Amino acid sequence: MNTEFGQYVRQRRLELQAVRRRGFSLRQVAKAMGVQPSFLSKVERGDSGPPSEEKIKRLAHILGEDADVLLALAGKVSSDLREAIIKRPKLFAELIRQMKDAPEQALLRIAREAREGKW
Amino acid sequence: MNTEFGQYVRQRRLELQAVRRRGFSLRQVAKAMGVQPSFLSKVERGDSGPPSEEKIKRLAHILGEDADVLLALAGKVSSDLREAIIKRPKLFAELIRQMKDAPEQALLRIAREAREGKW
DNA sequence: TTGCCTGTTTACTATATACTTTACACAATC
DNA sequence: GATTGTGTAAAGTATATAGTAAACAGGCAA
Missing domain, CATH: 1.20.5 (Single alpha-helices involved in coiled-coils or other helix-helix interfaces)
Known part of the structure; x- marks a missing residue:
């Protein structure tokens, strides 16, 4: 569905896995995000839509990425920005x-x- | 579900109906928006969630309102703004x-x- | 008094979002 | 050679979004 987001996440995760050696398998990252491995697998391969805002923010933290950038790759805008605009x-x-x-x-x-x- | 949006729309529509006398019945506005009267009725009474972005924009045009304001009342942000942020x-x-x-x-x-x- | 217009009610529907559960096959490890 | 860890596959699920279709009751106008 959305290949770009998944590709980016997988690449970043594999980079971290190569350097840190520990804690960056798909299953471990999925667990830290709070989703099932099967779901993260589909997300990384673009076989499913991106996760929810909350899960993307946790993922950004885990990968050391900017949450707004990761949300943008998923076609989303952080809810605090939306609320600021709506006010x-x-x-x-x-x-x-x-x-x-x-x-x-x-x-x-x-x-x-x-x-x-x-x- | 969202009373504020519906209340605002109904008030504005009734004001226009009082002044213009023609073209602002619920049924006529619904038709101009491209939805069924039953749906607009529920929306105005807050019995249903707000319409889609596209329908809200048409409604704003019909009522002579600012589309961004109407979208905000519905808890939405116009897609062109979202896209600008995402870029x-x-x-x-x-x-x-x-x-x-x-x-x-x-x-x-x-x-x-x-x-x-x-x- | 028939016919049209008003808003409303009830029940239903289609699509998308955001996942879970269970099971599978392969590789490394102990 | 049994266990642990890796990613993947298939099928199902819960909730939200964005409505439609058909029928109903009351007002008003000719």
Whole structure:
């Protein structure tokens, strides 16, 4: 169903397995995520849709990946972001529509300003 | 299920019905939206979950409402916004998380700058 | 008083999401 | 050579989403 997410996860898991040697078998990762191995197997091979938001976040933690990136690969947006948008829909809708067409540089500048709390 | 969305829609529809006199019965609006009257009835009374994104957008157009606001009342985010976030997940995630805690003023300033294309 | 329009009720349906359970085959290990 | 660990396969399940279809009761208009 969604090959990209699964491929990415499998690759990352195998990399970790090669380096760490322990704790990154499909079964162990599945257990740590809170799903059955059969399900993670299907997910990694793109034979099933991606897991739920909650499970993806746990997986991101386990693999040392950015949760928002992993969610994005699964075609999802974190619920805290959704809620932020839903609280001020007009404002955020306008901002995001402007920013999606803005050059990378501008976004980085705004992100930096935001990080520094320049209100 | 979701009373707020339905209540808002019904109120707005009845207001329009009172002013325009024509075209805003539940049955007519349902037809224009592309759903059965029974479904819109349940939606307005909060007896059913809200319609799909597509139907909500048509409804917004019919009622002269902002689609993003109506979607927000239904607990949804427009798919074009979702896609924008998914394309640059780290950047947008950081921006939105900063902005959700920022004062209204700052958001308005950034929105204005965005509108004016100040990159 | 027939016919149309109003909203509503009841029962049903199709598809997607997010999984589980059980069992299998192969490899390494003890 | 029995056990443990590896990934995979097949089938089933629970819940949510997004509705439809058909019928019903009351108002109003000619």
